Amino acid sequence: MNIEQLRDFLCVAETLNLTLAADRRNTTQSNLSKRLRSLETYLGRILIDRRSRPVSLTPAGEDFVPKARQVLFEIDAFRGGSAPWSPSEGGISIVMxxxxxxxxxxxxxxxxxHGMSGIHFAPRIANHDTAARLLVRSDTDLAIVTRHPQVPIDEDFTVFQPADIATDRLVVVEPPEAGDAVLPLHVPHPLTYIGRMWEASRIPLPATDEVPHGMAAYIRAHCLAGRARGVLPESLVEADIAAGRLAVRHTNASMDYVISLFCAPRASRRARQVWALCADAMSNSPHMVWFLLAMLCRRQGRGCNEGSDRVDGQLRQHSTLRGTAWTSATPNNATSTGSPRSTTMPSPIRRRSGTRRRSTTPIA
Structure with missing residues (x-):
């Protein structure tokens, strides 16, 4: 077995189309099939059902997808072994x-x-409740978390201040020619957070049955195969929609949600700076967040320069127009000349974790 066979398999799992997968992998279909069979021989399991049209994953194949992704994740991280992954060296661990x-x-x-050289992330996939536990124990620096107004987040998250970094929405997608045809509806599993979001805002759809999935990638693959509708985050399928591979079924339901960044109590200083800048920028102007992040990047590693004063000046001007207060995000509370500044970064903690109450409702 080699790493390229894992990439081959994941490409087929995503497209459920051997011809398209071979094209994406820059090889022939016969070559791709040989490599996939070699992987199956090594594992001693059949991963792909080639008898169905289009092809589909066997139960073993579905089980192997997250394992293959994790293996590639770990290998890619190891290849960056020369990068400073530990917090003491400037690395930032993040779950999502x-x-x-x-x-x-x-x-x-x-x-x-764009402007931050020397910043390295050690990303890890984690569901909603796992991310909450990791954050409370400071086993990660940062966590990217989805939040919906009708679905409560894990009680552990209420200890922390969220910095909203993006918005998204759930959409119902279907093959472009679907019309009002009755098709299977593939949805997020109700034990996942986005599955709970769907349960809270579901709408009636023409469906033969409803099929839950633990991973959104499976839903997308079924929809791309042209045999189903699916409920998915728009960001996951926006390229497919733009290319005409999928169409959005328009509804009157509001399925918008926020994506927030949380920071752990004992996060590295650089992680805290990233979080603080996101929090400040979003409170003053959501459209300025990336500009501010870039400015922070240019200051890090070389001390503060005149760019920090330009950032603070623009935000003070903007906050004056909004009638809000601006707290400088300059690292180390220093001016461009190195003199102390009587400002503090916003705190990512709302209250001490010792005062929190455990939730009696399990949330995935």
């Missing part, structure tokens, strides 16, 4: 739901990288 790995986190990281 699987759906955020496709668009939300890459955009967050890419925007951050």
């Amino acid at each position: 739901p699987h759906s955020a790995t496709v668009a939300v986190f890459p955009r967050f990281r890419e925007r951050l990288s």
Whole structure:
């Protein structure tokens, strides 16, 4: 077995189409099939049902998808072994739901990288309640969490202040030619957080049956295969919608939600700076957050420069117009000349974790 066979398998799992997968992997279909069979031989399990049209994953294949993703995750992290992963060296650990790995986190990281050299993330996939436990114990620096007004978040999160970094919404997608055809409806599992969001805002749809899934990628794959409707985060399928591979079924239901960044009590200083800047920027102007992040990046590692005063000046001007207060996010509370500044970064903690009450309602 080699790593490329894992990538081959995940590509097929995403597309459920051998021809399309072969094209994406820059190989022939026969070559791809040989590599997949080699992987199945190594594992001693049949992963793909080739008798169905389109192809589908066997139960073993569905079980193997998250394992394959995690293996690639770990290998990619190890390949960056020369990067400073530990908090003491400037690395930032971050957890997020699987759906955020496709668009939300890459955009967050890419925007951050425009001006922030030397910042490295150690990402990890975690569901809602796992992320809450990791955050409380400071086993992660940051957590990306989805929040919906009608679905309570885990009680552990109420200890922390959220910094809203993005918005998204659940959409019902279908094959472009579906019309009012009655099709299976693939939905997030009700034990997941986005599954609970769907339960809170569900709408009647023409469906033969409702099929729950633990991972949004499975729902997308069934919809792309042209045999189902699905309920998915819009950010996960926006490229498919733009390319005409999927269409949004318009509804009157409001399924918008917020994506927030939380910071652990003992997070690294750089993680706290990223969180504080997001919190300040979003409270003053959501549209300025990425500009401010870039400015913070340019200041880090070289001390503060005149850019920090420009950032603070623009935010003070903007906050004056909004009638809100602005707290400087300059690291180390220093001016460009290094003199102390009587401002503090906002706190990511609302109250001591020792005062929190445990939730009696399990939330995934």
